[in-house]
Amino acid sequence: MKVKIGAFLGGALFGVGLAIAGMTQPAKIIGFFDFFGNWDPSLAFVMLGAIVVYTPVYRWAIRTWQRPIWAPAFSLPTRKDIDARLIVGSAIFGVGWGLGGYCPGPALTSIGAGSQEALTFGASMLVGVGAYQLFMRVRERRTGGAVDPQAAAMVDG
């Protein structure tokens, strides 16, 4: 129960953070990348700010904590190799981010805010996510059911 409430509060805090940061305003996202128009650098400070908070906590936790408070172990990415999937997949994501002005978190929280655009974008996004995961599951089953979560699942975030 506390795990679920914790996850809910985490999502809520994350959602409010995105709104305050301006990440839920597609025009602001477009403005950040619009180097040839009215460039709005504020998104850089949003990401930098989040990283500055996160990095010391992460380093302290993985060094000194045996385990997280509510889970038996940390579930952290282990892969270090850089492959084509990583680069091409991210490149595809970037095209969609630039086209729609939403990345996944802002899209989902903006659906809650009642945005029609976010709903259209977000529903399509979940279709894309679901289709890919379904495709991977079918493929895992075909290849003998050897499910390697590290290879197939989200390994970075």
Added chain:
Amino acid sequence: MIGVAAAGLLLFHGRIAGISGIAGGIFRREPGDISWRLMFIVGLFTAGAVWSQFFPLDYAVEIERSTVALIVAGLTVGIGTQVGSGCTSGHGVCGIGRLSKRSTVATVSFMVTAAITIFVVNEVLGGSV
């Protein structure tokens, strides 16, 4: 605040706060691994629903995008984040925060293509698609 939420998810749940990863895991249907993901997303929805009552302008769109463009963009983001195993939060914040080379490369990749796409939309197509 984003950093605090991400740090909290790490300290309490031992998880990376990557939204595309949290969403992707729901469809993988691993027993016992779904409810926290759903609750996180319900939290995101709720934040939007409540916050927009007080600050509706925080959710203003103000760009011209057709329904078709939004659908194509959504599908592209959905598939791209799963193939590339992460998005702005998972790679851009948590990944770079962990000093992960993979996430840094991924972030550069999606930043570059986002910039190119926006250049094409704004400068070539006149800002509306």
